[in-house]
Every structure is written in C-alpha cells, then in structure tokens.
Amino acid sequence: MCGITGWVAYDTDLVQRRDVLATMTDTLAARGPDAGEVWVRPRAGLGHRRLAVLDLPGGKQPMTALGDEVAMVYSGEVYNFTELRAELSGRGHRFRTASDTEVVLAGFLEWGAAVAGRLNGMFAFAVWDERVGELTMVRDRLGVKPLYYQETRDGVLFGSEPKAILANPLAEREIGLDCLHELVGQTKAPGWALWEGMREVEPGTVLTVSPSGVREHTYWRLAAAEHEDDRETTIATVRELLSDAVRRQLVADVPQGVLLSGGLDSSAITGLAAETLPGLRTFSVDFAGQEGEFRPDELRATADSAFVREVADHVGSAHRTVLVDTRELSTPELRRTVVRAWDLPLGLGDINSSLHLLFRAIRAESTVVLSGESADEVFGGYPWFHHEAARTxxxxxxxxxxxxxxTDRAAVLRKDLRDRLDIESYVADQYATAVARVDHLDGEDELERRMRVICQLHLTRLVRALLDRKDRMSMAAGLEVRVPFCDHRLVEYVYNTPWSLKTFDGREKSLLRAAARHVLPDSVADRVKSPYPTVQDTAYAAALQAQAADVLAEDSPAFALVDRDWVRSAVALEAAEITGPLRQGLERVLDLHHWAREYRPVFTF
Known part of the structure; x- marks a missing residue:
C-alpha cells in the first residue's frame, strides 16, 4: 500500500521541476512512511511513497523496465500475482524481485492496459511509456484505492489524494457553485473531486494521456446475468468465494490482523481468517465508560463489546479493544488530522475520528488488517433495503x-447559498443518471427489477464513499486495510443472485449468514445489524459547542458558506439538546472551519 503521484507535461522540461514533484510526493508521506522516491524525465515525472508489505527489500518504486523506457508507480495489492507471475514467466519475462509490483509492470508490458482485467485486487497505478509518450492510469474495479487527476495546458497532474495535486502551483484552489453540489448532496457522483478542474478516476477505468488529450476506457462494470444455481449451491459458492478471498488477502510479509466489531460481517471475516492464520490478532474500538451505560437508539439496539468478546473467544484470537477517551476524541488537533486525511469537510465527526484513533493504535502492532467493509452493499444488509417506503x-x-x-446537510449553510444550490434538484438528477445505467434481464418481476437497481446504487455509489473513508482514515496512520467482500468475483456472483435468494429466510444478508455460520457463534450469526458505534457522552456535544463558539469569535473563513445565526443558536442550547441534526450540523461547521483554514479555497460564486 502506498501513495503515488506524477506530472506529465509535453511542453515543459520536468527535469528542471524535480523539486515540485518531490513536494507533491511528500504530501503522501503518511500513506508510505517507509520510503519515498521520485523519477523524472523531460516529459514525465513520477513520485512514490511506500508502505512496505510484500518483498520488503525488493519492491522499491518508481519501478522501471526496458532500460528506463517504461516506469510505473503503483498503490495497492494484487492477490493473484503468484499465478500471473507464473504465466508471465512462461511468456519469457524474468523477475528480479518477489513483489506484486513487478508482476503488474511485466503484465503491462505483455498486455498493455488490458492487464487490468487480469488483476484480482485493490490497486491504482500509473505507467509512463517513453516509447510512445503516453501515460496510462488504472483504477481497481470497486474503487478501493483512490486516484485523482487534473488536466493542465500541456499534460496532466495526478495523485492518490487531491493534496498531492494541490501541491503543484498549476493547480488553482478554486471552488464554484457546481463544486458544492456534491459536497452537500453526497450522492458520490462519478468523478467528482470538489476542486475546479480536478477529477477522480472512476473505478474500473483506464485513462490514457497523450499529446492529443485524455482518453477514457471502462474495463469493468456491473452487468446483469442469469443466476441458475439453487439455494444450496449458491450458499456453497458464496462460502467458497469468500473463503478464497480471505485466504488470498492474508498474504503479507508483515504483521496482520482483523477488524472485529462483533457484527456479522467482521465476525465472518474473523472466523474465516482464523482458519488460515494461527495466532490471529483482532482489534475493536469502544468509548471509555460507554459499555455499562450504553443507550439503544434507532440504529443500534445493542452494544458491540459482548459480541466482540464472544467471537474472540470462539476463534481464539489475541484481541485488543482500543478505548477512546471523549477528551481525545474531541480535540481540534484530531479533527484537523481527519480533515487533512480526507481533503474534505464531510462533517462525519466522531465516527471518522474514532476510526482514525483505532487505526493509529493498531499500526503500533500490525501493518495490515482485514475489514468487513462492503458486506452490507453486497448482500443487502442496510435497514433501508427492507423498508418499503425507502426502497420505493x-x-x-x-x-x-x-x-x-x-439530516439536512444544507441546514448550516447561508440561506442565499442554500437557495442557489437547489440540492433537491441536484440529487434528483444524480439519481436519474444512476438508475439509467442499470442493466436488467428479460422477465424480471417488479420487485427483482427494483432490488437490482437498489443493489447497483449501493455498489456504484454508497460503497465508494465508505471505501474512501476506510482508505483515508487508515492510510493517514500508515495502515493497510484489505476488504475481502470487495473481491470482484464475489460481488459479481452475489449481485446477480435474485433478491428472493438474498433474503431466503426472511432476514437481511441471508446468504452471508448461511455461508459463514460454521465459523460463528450463534448469537453473532443471528445478530441484527448494528452500525459503527458513536460516542454517547454529552461531554462530546459540549466540546462541539465550545469549539463552535470559538469559530464565531475568530470570524472563520467558513462563514463564506455557513449561517452565523444557525451556529449562534446551536451554541446557546444545553449540551443535552445537541443530538441528531444539531450535532451533525456542528460537526459540519467545525469541519468546514478547519478545512477552509487549511486549504485556503477561493470561492468563485
């Protein structure tokens, strides 16, 4: 796992701009704390920050071939690299290292950009081919690994995160009205990257940069296909695919572990991993003092802690619960760290901050962990999959x-800005665009057609936002998180399983429960979904109010967007009243404040 960046300029000698490329690369140091290198030629420069996971001495980058005619920077992991290496060796390629990076580079030399379709993994990479003067950028199918780019007058800038691009003086920090639509609407619009002129490389996509411009090619998308397996065969296939994904993703030359929340998804990964990896280490997060005083809410009926202990005992893992203190969780310094990590003021508050603290603690013991992320999107686990009003x-x-x-994400904004943004129309347009991309099979009844749409919306929209969150919070701590539920073979198979099979026992995630029950305690196999935990201590709400009062006092640049009266009103309430929409609103205000100070955006509306 690493951070990559680069600059292609057809009319500029980049050898003279090596210092700029080095600065771009340095912004990604948290993603790759083990090493950093740049490679520069007149028309192209590549930068790389490395988190060493496989072949610790041999996987250095940028990696070159054909006498430096071809150079690559690569982030991620390819889980079938052993098989590909054998195939490429049979085709005459010779390898100097044991890394997956060299296999991907050799694959590119053999098959060009078509190598993407042969890779099983999470990856984002860029290859400069001096022979033809082209840059090729490739992103994995589900979008686990991020990649951004911005066209310039004579080429392109790119990076794992926007901060790498923004470090180049060619990248202007402008934000227009259109840029704010997605920040507020949060529909995960394809390609959106907040800043004017910047784009995200879409998952399953290849971009080719040449003197004539940028060409885009989609090499993978979710497509409708007939599902002919019966229930028992389907359960067995899901079990086989998931078990294989876990086994493949446990390959590393560094200490590993599993994120364990006590829910079905993470517990399934834990149980399967324990079958492969003796002495498995597991990690969870909780809030100091909350276990004994947990209060059920509309999303969380039970606390996680008892289920975590039961799974750890069941599989015999060496478990550690990271306890997060309210004071540490609410510091402005931690909020700034989180905002910098994501480059966005998303206002998710403690669910991001506590996740980063968890990852920071894990990094002291492990370099790689597996996560149950994306199971809800793949298997239909969220409550709104089963709520008639929401799904219709x-x-x-x-x-x-x-x-x-x-909540209403526009509530904290100035009224004139809310009116001009018209978020309702924006979301409606994005929804119509997303639905239009869904393929259907002939003969599907109304319910199956509707659920196919909903499943694809989750796998092409919502899951990308959650994968972004997991990537940014983990990589800011130098930790690699792997996601077996994003194995594209599993995703394709389950996506095309009829909804009646996905819910054959009348419950959510029926297929996953059945496929993983053999490695789970019954209490966890039958547990109702519980989302990521959130702090319930009113001292946290009081800290939000105090910090918002400071924002008012210092006349923050965030007030170019934020309604001062809304903030004054929220600050004046009792801390116990700061719940639900009010608390989320304060989180957004504080994120906007720190982001505006850190990134110095120029608003053009």
Missing amino acids: ANTFPWLAFAHAVN
Whole structure:
C-alpha cells in the first residue's frame, strides 16, 4: 500500500521541476512512511511513497523496465500475482524481485492496459511509456484505492489524494457553485473531486494521456446475468468465494490482523481468517465508560463489546479493544488530522475520528488488517433495503431512510447559498443518471427489477464513499486495510443472485449468514445489524459547542458558506439538546472551519 503521484507535461522540461514533484510526493508521506522516491524525465515525472508489505527489500518504486523506457508507480495489492507471475514467466519475462509490483509492470508490458482485467485486487497505478509518450492510469474495479487527476495546458497532474495535486502551483484552489453540489448532496457522483478542474478516476477505468488529450476506457462494470444455481449451491459458492478471498488477502510479509466489531460481517471475516492464520490478532474500538451505560437508539439496539468478546473467544484470537477517551476524541488537533486525511469537510465527526484513533493504535502492532467493509452493499444488509417506503422512494434509498445521522446537510449553510444550490434538484438528477445505467434481464418481476437497481446504487455509489473513508482514515496512520467482500468475483456472483435468494429466510444478508455460520457463534450469526458505534457522552456535544463558539469569535473563513445565526443558536442550547441534526450540523461547521483554514479555497460564486 502506498501513495503515488506524477506530472506529465509535453511542453515543459520536468527535469528542471524535480523539486515540485518531490513536494507533491511528500504530501503522501503518511500513506508510505517507509520510503519515498521520485523519477523524472523531460516529459514525465513520477513520485512514490511506500508502505512496505510484500518483498520488503525488493519492491522499491518508481519501478522501471526496458532500460528506463517504461516506469510505473503503483498503490495497492494484487492477490493473484503468484499465478500471473507464473504465466508471465512462461511468456519469457524474468523477475528480479518477489513483489506484486513487478508482476503488474511485466503484465503491462505483455498486455498493455488490458492487464487490468487480469488483476484480482485493490490497486491504482500509473505507467509512463517513453516509447510512445503516453501515460496510462488504472483504477481497481470497486474503487478501493483512490486516484485523482487534473488536466493542465500541456499534460496532466495526478495523485492518490487531491493534496498531492494541490501541491503543484498549476493547480488553482478554486471552488464554484457546481463544486458544492456534491459536497452537500453526497450522492458520490462519478468523478467528482470538489476542486475546479480536478477529477477522480472512476473505478474500473483506464485513462490514457497523450499529446492529443485524455482518453477514457471502462474495463469493468456491473452487468446483469442469469443466476441458475439453487439455494444450496449458491450458499456453497458464496462460502467458497469468500473463503478464497480471505485466504488470498492474508498474504503479507508483515504483521496482520482483523477488524472485529462483533457484527456479522467482521465476525465472518474473523472466523474465516482464523482458519488460515494461527495466532490471529483482532482489534475493536469502544468509548471509555460507554459499555455499562450504553443507550439503544434507532440504529443500534445493542452494544458491540459482548459480541466482540464472544467471537474472540470462539476463534481464539489475541484481541485488543482500543478505548477512546471523549477528551481525545474531541480535540481540534484530531479533527484537523481527519480533515487533512480526507481533503474534505464531510462533517462525519466522531465516527471518522474514532476510526482514525483505532487505526493509529493498531499500526503500533500490525501493518495490515482485514475489514468487513462492503458486506452490507453486497448482500443487502442496510435497514433501508427492507423498508418499503425507502426502497420505493424516487431517490437514493439511504437518503430516503429517515434517521438521526441522515439530516439536512444544507441546514448550516447561508440561506442565499442554500437557495442557489437547489440540492433537491441536484440529487434528483444524480439519481436519474444512476438508475439509467442499470442493466436488467428479460422477465424480471417488479420487485427483482427494483432490488437490482437498489443493489447497483449501493455498489456504484454508497460503497465508494465508505471505501474512501476506510482508505483515508487508515492510510493517514500508515495502515493497510484489505476488504475481502470487495473481491470482484464475489460481488459479481452475489449481485446477480435474485433478491428472493438474498433474503431466503426472511432476514437481511441471508446468504452471508448461511455461508459463514460454521465459523460463528450463534448469537453473532443471528445478530441484527448494528452500525459503527458513536460516542454517547454529552461531554462530546459540549466540546462541539465550545469549539463552535470559538469559530464565531475568530470570524472563520467558513462563514463564506455557513449561517452565523444557525451556529449562534446551536451554541446557546444545553449540551443535552445537541443530538441528531444539531450535532451533525456542528460537526459540519467545525469541519468546514478547519478545512477552509487549511486549504485556503477561493470561492468563485
């Protein structure tokens, strides 16, 4: 796992701009704390920060071939690199290292950009081919690893995170009205990257940069296909695919572990991993003092801690619970760290901050962990999959499902800005665009057609936001998180399983429960979904209010967007009243404040 960046300029001698490329590379140091290198030629420069996971001495980058005619920077892991290495060796390629990086580079030399379709893994990479003067950028199918780019007058800038691009003086920090639509609407619009002129390389996509411009090619997308397996065969196939994904993703030359929340998803990964890796280490997060005083809410009926202990005992893992203190969780310094990590003021608050603290603690013991992320999107686990009003609404189901976290994101903005943004129309347009991309099979009944749409919306929209969160919070701590549920073979198979099979026992995630029950305690196999935990201590709400009062006092640049009266009103309340929409609103205000100070955006509306 690493950070990559680069600069292609057809009319500029980049050898004279090596210092700029080095600065771009340095912004990604947290993603790759083990080493950093740059490679520069007149028309192209590549930068790399390395987190060593496989072949610790041999996987250095940028990696070159054909006498430096071809150079590559690569981030991620390819889990079938052993098989590909054998195939490429049979085709005459010779390898100097044991790394997956060299296999990907050799694959590119053999098959060009078509190598992407042969890779099983999470990856983002860029290859400069001096022979033809082209840059090729490739991103994995589900979008586990991030990659951004911005066209310039004579080429392109790119990086694992926007901060790498923004470090180049060619990247202007402008934000227009259109840039804010997605920040507020949060539909995960394809390609959106907040800043004017910047784009995200879409998952399953290859970009080719040449003197004539940028060409885009989609090498993978979710497509409808007939599912002919019966229930028992389907369960067995899911078990086989998931077990294989876990086995492949446990290959590393560094200490590993599993994130264990006590829910079905992470517990399934834990149980399968324990079958492969003796002495498995597991990690969870909790809030100091909260276990004994947990209060059920509309999303969380039970605390995680008892289930975590039961799974750890069941599989015999060496478990550690990272306890997060309210004071540490609410510091402005931690918030700035989180905002810098994501380059965005998303206002997710303690669910991001506590996740980063968890990852920071894990990094002291492990370099790689497996996560149960994406199971809800793959198997249909969220409550709105099963809530009639939400799944029949003419919008994204997770936006239609009313709960305390799903609030009006525009509420904290100045009224004139809210009116001009018209978020309702923006979300409606994005929804229509997303639905239009869904393929259907002939003969599907109304329910199956509707659920195919909902499943694809989750796998092409919502899951990307959650994968971004997991990547940014982990890589800011120098930790690699792997996601077996994003194995594209599993995703394709389950996506095309009829909804009636996905819910054959009348419950959510029926297929996963059946496929993983053999490695789980019954209490966890039958547990109702519980989302990532959130702090319930009113001292946290009081800290939000105090910091918002400071923002008012210092006349923050965030007030170019934020309604001062809304903040004054929230600050004046009792801390116990700061729940639901009010708390989420304060989180957004504080994120906007730190982001505006850190990134110095130029608003052009």
